[in-house]
Amino acid sequence: MSFTLTRRPLWALLLTCAALSLTACGDKAAKPDEHGETEADFERGPHNGRLLRDGDFSLEVTIFETGVEPEFRLYGYRKDKPLDPRQVNVEVALTRLGGKVDRFSFNPQEDYLRGAGLVREPHSFDVAVTAREGGKAHAWRYASYEGRTTLSKVAAEAGGVKVEVAGPATMGEAVTLSGRIEVTPEGKGEVRAWYPGRIMSLRGELGQMVRKGQILARVESSESLQTYSIPAPISGQIIEKNSNVGDVAYDRPIFVIADPTKLHAELFVYPRDSERVRVGQKVEVRSLSGADRILATVESILPSVDVTSQTQLAHVHLPDGAGPAWRPGLGVEGGVTVASRPVALAVRTGAIQRFRDFDVVFARIGDTYEVRMLELGVRTPEWTEVLGGLEPGTTYVTDGAFLIRADIEKSGASHDH
Template sequence: MSAFQPSRRVFGAAMTALAVTLAACGSGGGEKAEGEHGEAAAEYERGPHRGRLLRDGDFSLEITIYEEGPEPLFRLYPYLKDKPLDPRQVQATIALTRLGPKVDRFAFTAENDYLASPGIVSEPHSFDVAVTAVHAGKRSSWTYQSYEGRTIISAEAARAGGVTTERAGSAILGENLPLTGRVEIKPEGLAEVHARYPGRVMSMAVELGSPVRRGQVLARVESSESLQTYAVTAPISGIITAKNANPGQITGNGAPMLEIGDPGQLHAEFFLYPRDAERVRVGQRVEVRSLTGASRVTAVIEAILPSADLLSQTLVAHVHLPAGSGGWRPGQGVEGSVQVGAGEVPLAVQTKALQPFRDFTVVYAKVGNTYEVRMLDLGRRTEEWTEVLGGLEPGTEYVVDGAFLIRADIEKSGASHDH
């Protein structure tokens, strides 16, 4: 965090120079002062509705944001010599210049004892404000800054903190279906070793767990008919996984003397439940992970066995594990995820860029050296990408790596508020 110390000084200086107004929303009602944003708020005069009071001689205008309804809306209360003024005698407009820049404009009409606008004050409530009001032929104008979720960080400090960005755009998303299973040796990697002729085992050259190569002599057996001794060799290379005979025993009764497994020929067997089986297909890619997460590999579904287990009704999908792809062991439990229903969405951000801010999930937009929250309406999510349904313009540069550092810098500066 030391890399961000200079930026906080820059931010503090900017706050002082611009008289940024930050104060928390009051808990006692549906209206808050426009620009109320936290503990570091600059002092300003408040009106009877706890809004920001703007004065021009005997005329004054109180700015509030009404948040009891589904969306926040401006309400303006006019006064003349500090007495409530009929709002029908006032014409007012507000322009909000946002980081980017983008300008939201509001025109007001009289309603009850205040001026109202149908325009929604969209999040974030972070903008430069320009207010114009006309009463009795006299025009009054005011400007001020009202920022939240915003900070300034130098390019050097951002690089030192590992901050990276990219542009928001389209992405390929699919639902990730979780799978469970185990590692097994493939059928072609298994072999039983039998004596060709019944007889007595004269010698055994291997032990359980011994590595062997194809053609290697494993044992010698004396034929019970010819009394000739012959060699028993390995049909494949691998590891001795079972040993059912020892010197002096009679073999050739149908049971294998030895069993060999090739640990280089492995696959993962994943169990597909009935509700998921129809969504999984041969050729789909699966991320296979050990239960500890130490080993992982992306591989392809080779086959789905046609027969279901009688009790569980599960099918089994086989996923080839390339040799040398990890420390896989036969019988080891594994997890997996297969992407189903993949398709392109018009706007998405990297999932790791998402951060909490008040009651929202946000990313941090970057404009020059300024960073500011963007509250998102989200759709589908995968480990890599999250669909954005609203709250972010396509092409916006946003923070991917180091987003938590931006959040910490904003929280320390007090540039946030509670709704």
């Protein structure tokens, strides 16, 4: 059973987040014990459960999960003396976030009443208990929350909290290849002498941007002694300058020009992956830091194999104007999708957090956020299949979940067993 004290809203946490000071909240200070549980302000019974009193009658409510799935075990007392469980009739209703109600009836077993059914995670709900004993009726209501916090829309936006709706997805199986960014063959041009001769003038410098048709050199032909002009074959940036005025131009290019918008990734395909990587497959090209990503397609795979590395080159065209993050020579990774299959329910892999011993996401209902313990299937860098613990159509946090998790953990929310 769990219990959470009233907490300040998370905007207070966000104001101090820069200092990494996530403050526990509550009307009364709560001190976690060595198991992470909290000394809550309710009376406990002999079995460490919540003790509910009404006159001489009392009922201890526990959730037992040692070696079994979580189940209710209730103990009745008259003047603090144990009662035969056959003398007590109890019903419990758990109202969860979102309004769904779980109802439990109970059967006597040994010295306790055992609930019919499992108490699903999270153990976070509003509890209504009704009991009859000795011809008298008793009723209690209380809140028992865990993994829950409240955050206004304004505070959520300020904290960078973003959400999506959980639903079906296409899971891609990817092969990760290393490589580099290079200028495409169409993006390179050489300024060469048309006829052998002496260079009379140059109008380009290393790193200079030039336009197609711009005159970059004048050469005096060794045969005719006439001077002719050489224009830039493409627009771009001068990346090589191999000659100076007075040199004889013949077999080497005077300048090499590269168009920085004509780029592709050259990915190294090892023999173990050569049968799976194909032209036309989708590729996520990533910088080594992972900060920059582009979705592209395998354009071609060269048939020749490098003798030293035993790899083939897969060319992945990058869209024009990909941005300054992509520079020739930059090391990259490419996640090539080699297979895919649809799944009924998936969440973003980056949204998954650890809470207690569970993988969780944080569901949002209104301004309230609460953990959802997940049973997971196949995991990829983008998506993770969900087999249980989350209803389709649930709105869940994709970005900023660590702030919500930190607020819940610091608040002293308990999970009593």
